[in-house]
Amino acid sequence: MTVDHRAAPPPTGPVPWDKKFALRLLADMVRIRRMEEKSAELYGAGKIRGFLHLYIGEEATAVGALHALSAEDNIVATYREHGHALVRGMDMGAIMAEMYGKREGCAHGRGGSMHLFDKATRLFGGNAIVGGGLPLAVGLGLAAKMQNENRLTACFFGDGAVAEGAFHESLNLAALWKLPVLFCCENNLYGMGTALERSESQTDLCVKAASYNMPALKVDGMDIVAVHEITKQAVQRVRAGDGPVFVEYQTYRFRAHSMFDAELYRQKAEVEEWKTRGPIHTFSARLKAEGKLTEEDFLALDAAANAEVDAAVAFAEAGTWEPVEDLLKDVHTS
Amino acid sequence: MTVDHRAAPPPTGPVPWDKKFALRLLADMVRIRRMEEKSAELYGAGKIRGFLHLYIGEEATAVGALHALSAEDNIVATYREHGHALVRGMDMGAIMAEMYGKREGCAHGRGGSMHLFDKATRLFGGNAIVGGGLPLAVGLGLAAKMQNENRLTACFFGDGAVAEGAFHESLNLAALWKLPVLFCCENNLYGMGTALERSESQTDLCVKAASYNMPALKVDGMDIVAVHEITKQAVQRVRAGDGPVFVEYQTYRFRAHSMFDAELYRQKAEVEEWKTRGPIHTFSARLKAEGKLTEEDFLALDAAANAEVDAAVAFAEAGTWEPVEDLLKDVHTS
Amino acid sequence: MSRRLNYREAMREAMHEALVADPRVFLMGEDVGMYGGTYAFSKGFLDEFGPERIRDTPLSELGFVGAAIGAALGGMRPIVEVMTVNFSLLALDQIVNSAALYRHMSGGQFSVPLVIRMTTGAGRQLAAQHSHSLEGWYAHIPGIKVLAPATIEDARGMLAPALADPDPVVIFEHAGLFNMEGDLADDWTVDIRSATVRREGKDVAIITHGGSLPKALAAAEQLAATGIDAEVLDLRVLRPLDTATIMASVSKCRHAVVVDEGWRTGSLAAEVMARIMENVFYELDAPVARVCSEEVPIPYAKHLEEAALPQPEKIVAAVRGLFS
Amino acid sequence: MSRRLNYREAMREAMHEALVADPRVFLMGEDVGMYGGTYAFSKGFLDEFGPERIRDTPLSELGFVGAAIGAALGGMRPIVEVMTVNFSLLALDQIVNSAALYRHMSGGQFSVPLVIRMTTGAGRQLAAQHSHSLEGWYAHIPGIKVLAPATIEDARGMLAPALADPDPVVIFEHAGLFNMEGDLADDWTVDIRSATVRREGKDVAIITHGGSLPKALAAAEQLAATGIDAEVLDLRVLRPLDTATIMASVSKCRHAVVVDEGWRTGSLAAEVMARIMENVFYELDAPVARVCSEEVPIPYAKHLEEAALPQPEKIVAAVRGLFS
Numbered sequence A, B: 001m002t003v004d005h006r007a008a009p010p011p012t013g014p015v016p017w018d019k020k021f022a023l024r025l026l027a028d029m030v031r032i033r034r035m036e037e038k039s040a041e042l043y044g045a046g047k048i049r050g051f052l053h054l055y056i057g058e059e060a061t062a063v064g065a066l067h068a069l070s071a072e073d074n075i076v077a078t079y080r081e082h083g084h085a086l087v088r089g090m091d092m093g094a095i096m097a098e099m100y101g102k103r104e105g106c107a108h109g110r111g112g113s114m115h116l117f118d119k120a121t122r123l124f125g126g127n128a129i130v131g132g133g134l135p136l137a138v139g140l141g142l143a144a145k146m147q148n149e150n151r152l153t154a155c156f157f158g159d160g161a162v163a164e165g166a167f168h169e170s171l172n173l174a175a176l177w178k179l180p181v182l183f184c185c186e187n188n189l190y191g192m193g194t195a196l197e198r199s200e201s202q203t204d205l206c207v208k209a210a211s212y213n214m215p216a217l218k219v220d221g222m223d224i225v226a227v228h229e230i231t232k233q234a235v236q237r238v239r240a241g242d243g244p245v246f247v248e249y250q251t252y253r254f255r256a257h258s259m260f261d262a263e264l265y266r267q268k269a270e271v272e273e274w275k276t277r278g279p280i281h282t283f284s285a286r287l288k289a290e291g292k293l294t295e296e297d298f299l300a301l302d303a304a305a306n307a308e309v310d311a312a313v314a315f316a317e318a319g320t321w322e323p324v325e326d327l328l329k330d331v332h333t334s
Numbered sequence C, D: 001m002s003r004r005l006n007y008r009e010a011m012r013e014a015m016h017e018a019l020v021a022d023p024r025v026f027l028m029g030e031d032v033g034m035y036g037g038t039y040a041f042s043k044g045f046l047d048e049f050g051p052e053r054i055r056d057t058p059l060s061e062l063g064f065v066g067a068a069i070g071a072a073l074g075g076m077r078p079i080v081e082v083m084t085v086n087f088s089l090l091a092l093d094q095i096v097n098s099a100a101l102y103r104h105m106s107g108g109q110f111s112v113p114l115v116i117r118m119t120t121g122a123g124r125q126l127a128a129q130h131s132h133s134l135e136g137w138y139a140h141i142p143g144i145k146v147l148a149p150a151t152i153e154d155a156r157g158m159l160a161p162a163l164a165d166p167d168p169v170v171i172f173e174h175a176g177l178f179n180m181e182g183d184l185a186d187d188w189t190v191d192i193r194s195a196t197v198r199r200e201g202k203d204v205a206i207i208t209h210g211g212s213l214p215k216a217l218a219a220a221e222q223l224a225a226t227g228i229d230a231e232v233l234d235l236r237v238l239r240p241l242d243t244a245t246i247m248a249s250v251s252k253c254r255h256a257v258v259v260d261e262g263w264r265t266g267s268l269a270a271e272v273m274a275r276i277m278e279n280v281f282y283e284l285d286a287p288v289a290r291v292c293s294e295e296v297p298i299p300y301a302k303h304l305e306e307a308a309l310p311q312p313e314k315i316v317a318a319v320r321g322l323f324s
């Protein structure tokens, strides 16, 4: 499952899934892609403001990983979480309305793009402090263990977060206390403009994780099949009750870090090379080669995604503003 | 050099040093021991207040390690630093007066036991935040490197500090930037009342350190010969300019954590067993066996230590109080 | 009827009660278990409740406080002990950026029913890194409640309502109070909403909290001997401040001194003065004064430490200043 | 003679000058190098000064701020950039427990000649975790100086004296000011000791700093149109506060409003009010009012964020309130 993160060939090979499942995952990747493209457009149009971090290029990770979880599991994510929220089951309209800052958004416009929360699907945010979600995930794991609940907590974070003290303290606590936490490291090689090798003395993040006495797996994050299969294995191990597992998803973001990034820190050619490994077109090609996907199938699911996006935007546009009189709502429960 | 930390036999074997050097190190251990015993007594008598952390049992570490350094090197230590301060060359009177809170103390009574500082010997404290010294040591290393100074920074810290985020961030920075830092981990198996295996998922601290791509050595911290020789090696490697080195000194404190500790967390028998490995009597025995130490030698150096302690106490007793009008002094330079 | 116990025993009893009453409650922090609690607040708990519920943590303040927040999100009712406020600086990100914000950022979907306890204050010659009084900082943060039990009753009674609160509550326990003894009435009741008058008076309102309360009461006695009848108001709840009770005392006495162990500039005392200015300016017969810590890292030496902190004599002098 | 530039350019020039002037000066922080600076303050520096002196750091706020303190102890003159005040919570332990205390704890042996720069403030819809204004917290700590450049001149001029200071200096740069343009006189001079009157007036002193200065000036213009002549005082130096200049304005105007983007309770505004109470109580014709942020984590939605922050209209209303 190890890949050379920089210059791996595009993912190929058989897809061990039935057509229905394969198309579902493909459709989810396309849904994310279309939603993100629209978000970028809406940012340009001033409909979405603040910081906006797109998941374009990384779709295989959230989709492959989240489909390996059950509805009882907890999710903790970062500010780059639109895709996770969507795949986890949040309504795209509620996501879009939140990014518009509308009352109909999941947090009534209080949170915005970086803070999508959804109690129904156990999405505990949307955290915009790098590494900030890791201790929370440990605690959610602790709560599940103490209450004998059969749920794990999947915590998504980037390669940049690995340098934070929070990473260290959290991995140690989870391993020491044998908590049901799945650490999902989305290694896209950059934390903002800082390349991994300029951030870590040890760039093999699995070696770092393993130093906590925790199983650590790495996978080609552009290959949704590999992502899903390895995550299933990892989930099984976590559910066995022997403690946390770390998975490094080796991926890449095709867009800028946020909407304010001149991308001085990487070469256009590098981005282009990675695009040849794009998770959607490579997976589509594999499915087509196996006869599990026709061009019509793809067009249909793409059209559905676009329709969903249009509906979500319409929903957000039609949304209302939280009354200013309610400014102080939800600071405290009572 | 690896020892089983729990049940190693007392250190034995040849001492590869001439008599003069051997006796100097022995004398330093005895000086610390006598000073610490007196400090405990003075604490009981109310002369020293606040928190007092004794180094009794751990003398071989500071003495063996510090004698491997040069006068140009920087030292960063913890609240358990009396021994380091003394061996580094601070006047015992200035130490004692500081613990009395007297004006003649190294910090005019502002710092007390936990905050011994000495510009002349480049002792940058005495830090009472667990792990707090580690980032400072990284910075001192950075300053030395940027100024092309041939000095390393030795940073002492306990096993408990390894769990702190500061440890993680500091080791990574030092290794990433290849800084001349010697990380001296005094692993005495407990952080206050918490045993190492209840604090770390990975109890081999060298494995942890190595995960930063840093050479990591472990040594029997009760064996001053081993401590000194391995530290010399480590120092050489640091001076070579390839970055930091981590040394784990496996040691044990014979006394309570501080003066307020009922020691509920460890067995008397364990303490007694460790005492059989006490650094002073085992080293003395080895020297005697080799004919490098006579009983008279020992009595003489012990007497000298006691005399030094008496003089230090007299100095502290005769000391004066910083005038209350000077309360606000030294908050800012001007 | 009443019985005699000290502050430490009172808090210990409160925790014991909570642990017995609710299986979701657990205690976690550095050395709360095997060591018996840094200040012996949880002595014996490990044997009684086991290591799952009396959970010793590694030295990872950011991590375990964050974990407590997560556990609260996950349905537990953690009591997390940060050994002292000094080390809480390492955990502030989680307290301010997670615990305090989660309810609001999630549009009311998630709340964090967490109690954070920490020792605060100086007075034991622990020097600059172990002597902070940062209650005022915490009281600045929307989304958390801040309590400062300064009596046996409050040490005994504030924990239960704090645990019942669906949102994060921070409790500051001043180290100078731990051995203080007092009588606890059998029918005590304690809320976590109001300030309380600890000594009635009519000439000046001395407004304080936590470790400064005994000093304020001592000052009031000294003042009484010279004919000044001081009221002593214990803020008790530092966020949200009980403005009405403060104003009632100040309006009555027309003079006020605020006593706060925080450093003067930016102290909680400043906030109390600002509120007095806003609410009862015209009822003041003199400007409100404050007695705070001097603007110096707290020194080790006893005489310097004493000089740095509020003391009854300084309070007396400040009160006299109002009438001169 | 003068020339036109914006805040960002002014600060960039100041850093450039410092880097050229003193080989001990270096800049370190997240994305100061390859990325060109989060807010482009250091664009081009990496090429000009190289990676040793324009040092990109991993995401390790505690570690690299502590390292900057260590480098200062070791003879360098670091400028450490913490991307925003929000993330500085992770580094607070090193700032408060090391940088601020080392001189005192060492009895004057060691000082920490360090400059910490950070972006502060809200107003760009970055939501609760990216919108703190914690200058008031920092201004509470003895041992550090706190600056808030709010003009082109101050952005250009405060860095050099901060670097010359032998003790730690924290500089807060409000994100709302970065694109503000202004004229810089060729003979500008800037100190880091005094508050400054930005607009003279006689009826009310509006006392503010940082990102609220333009709002206060806008409010003053609106007030002028209705016959109220407001003086606008820019605190500039938040620790130590220039009490004399504050009192001069307040004594003259006999009315004051303090404007501060911090949350109301425990804001720096409270400290200013407390000092006014202590110093010029009898010269006030009305209680001092304040305009601060509402007690809510800053919401994302524009209309809610605006409602949460000080605005010229609120300042105008507060001033009018004093005269009604």
Ligand SMILES: Cc1ncc(C[n+]2csc(CCOP(=O)(O)OP(=O)(O)O)c2C)c(N)n1
Pocket: A080, A128, A129, A130, A131, A157, A158, A159, A160, A161, A162, A186, A188, A190, A191, A192, A257, D030, D059, D061, D083, D087, D090
């Ligand atoms: C504690 C903290 N420091 C800095 C930032 C600013 N910041 C936001 S995202 C980011 C990069 C994080 O990189 P990584 O963890 O790899 O995630 P990615 O953005 O690549 O998904 C930075 C530096 C922050 N939000 N929080």
Ligand SMILES: Cc1ncc(C[n+]2csc(CCOP(=O)(O)OP(=O)(O)O)c2C)c(N)n1
Pocket: B080, B128, B129, B130, B131, B157, B158, B159, B160, B161, B162, B186, B188, B190, B191, B192, B257, C030, C059, C061, C083, C087, C090
């Ligand atoms: C950040 C922080 N947390 C907690 C403490 C309280 N404390 C002081 S010493 C200590 C134990 C540290 O153990 P270790 O690092 O192993 O050093 P040792 O005392 O064994 O030499 C603790 C918990 C502290 N001073 N700082």
Ligand SMILES: [Mg+2]
Pocket: A158, A159, A160, A186, A187, A188, A189, A190, A191, A192
């Ligand atoms: Mg990344």
Ligand SMILES: [Mg+2]
Pocket: B158, B159, B160, B186, B187, B188, B189, B190, B191, B192
């Ligand atoms: Mg230890």
